[in-house]
Amino acid sequence: MSSTGIDISIIIPVYNGKNKISKALNSVLKQNFSGHKIEVIMVDDGSKDGSFDYLESIKKAYETREIMLVALKKKNEGVALTRNYGLKKANGKYIMFLDQDDWIEDRCLETLWIQAEKTNADLIISGVNMVDDDGRIIETWSLDPAKEWNKYRITAPWGRLFRKKIIDENNLSFFNTKISEDLYFNMLFFSYAEKIDVISYVGYNWVQDKLSESHNNWKKISEERNPLRMLNELENKMGTNGYLKNKREEKQYFFTKYLIWYLLYCGKNCTAEETKILINNIFGWLDMHYPDYKKYSWKRLGYPKGERISVKATVSLTILLYQLKLLPIFLKIYREI
Incomplete structure (x- = not known):
């Protein structure tokens, strides 16, 4: 338990x-986590639909002794800075992130908490159900420890x-970006944990x-959606003595x-011209930071263990096409499919 007495801040x-x-x-209010204090920090990011008033009404109606609801409001700045705002206000020993249209199972907090306390881990990672708008499970990712x-x-981050x-x-x-702010935070945490x-x-x-902002951001090109901007910042900020200290090959892949x-x-x-620029920028970044990426050939489809074979094959094929200078032609065909 933290010095504030709060076990988990969501x-x-x-x-x-x-x-x-x-x-x-x-889904949070239904958690069977008796004897533990939960803090739920709901941060309204400049909504225009009356969300903050709704959060305030929920807080008044449902707050319990063990689950403390906090409703905060800020100007619209995007999900990255909104999560950062919540982090500054959080008082728990552990942090969990939950997106507004997702939900957790009844014993989720208890299960993760028990594992963290038993192993003294800095980060506990669990699997996910991918569901449609009606709550039907499309796919389940259960992770093999x-x-x-x-x-x-x-x-x-959830x-x-x-x-x-x-x-x-x-x-x-x-990191305040329109793309992969979650990847940035996770890898940064890995480097210090x-x-x-x-x-x-x-x-x-x-x-x-499929209509979400995060989904559509991957389809657009702009400076605020440039992954290399985020990766450069990540390379500068990552710690050198944490979990990733001796994980050069894992980071590279x-x-x-x-x-x-x-x-x-x-x-x-x-466009064809934009694609050429993307190829040059992406492989130029890899050549500068992780030049041994070229070794992920068909002979190395066994690495890393636990990665899907289809993903490893895609990585190897793309690198091969790049080395043969055929990648622009492949992407032209790919665009037209």
Whole structure:
């Protein structure tokens, strides 16, 4: 328990979520976590639909002795700065993030808490159910603790417990960007944390909204959506003595995969000239920071263990096409499919 007596602070960014957030809040209020104090920090990011008034009414109606609801309001700045605002107000020993249209299972907090306290881990990572708007499960990712790569498979900040002390002592925060602010925070935390645990439990339900801002941001090119801007900042801020200290190869594959994924996703909506610029910028960044990415060939499809074979094949094929100078032609065909 923290010095404030609060065990877990749950941070929920809210933007025009008056008609969406009730399921998320109800899932927290239903937690069977007797004897532990929970703080729910709901941060309204300049909503225009009366969300803050709704949050205030929920606070008055449902606050209990063990679950303290906090409703805060700020100007509209985006999810990264909204989470940072919540972090500054949080008092718990551990931090959990919850998005306004998602929800957690009834024993989620208890399960993650028990694991964190038992192993003294700085970060507990669990799996996720991907669900549609009606709550039907589309796909479930249950992570195998025996496979090291499962620590890196999910880059979102939810579905896990972060030790607040690590965040405070190293002044960690989300990077203000339109793309992958969650990847930035997770990898930054990895670089300072000492112990990270994965559990097979699945307690987080993530709504697949194809119209969401975060989904559509991957299709657009602009300076505020430039992943290299975020990665340069991350390279400058990462610690050198934490969990990633001797994980050079894992970091290399992680960033290679991420940039190739970005290239394939964003490139499908780019012009031929924009695609050439993307290719040069992405592989130029890898050549500068992780030049051994070239070794991920067909002969190395066994690495990393725990990664999906389809993803490893995509990474290897893209690198091969780049080396053969055929990647622009492939992406031209890919755009037209």
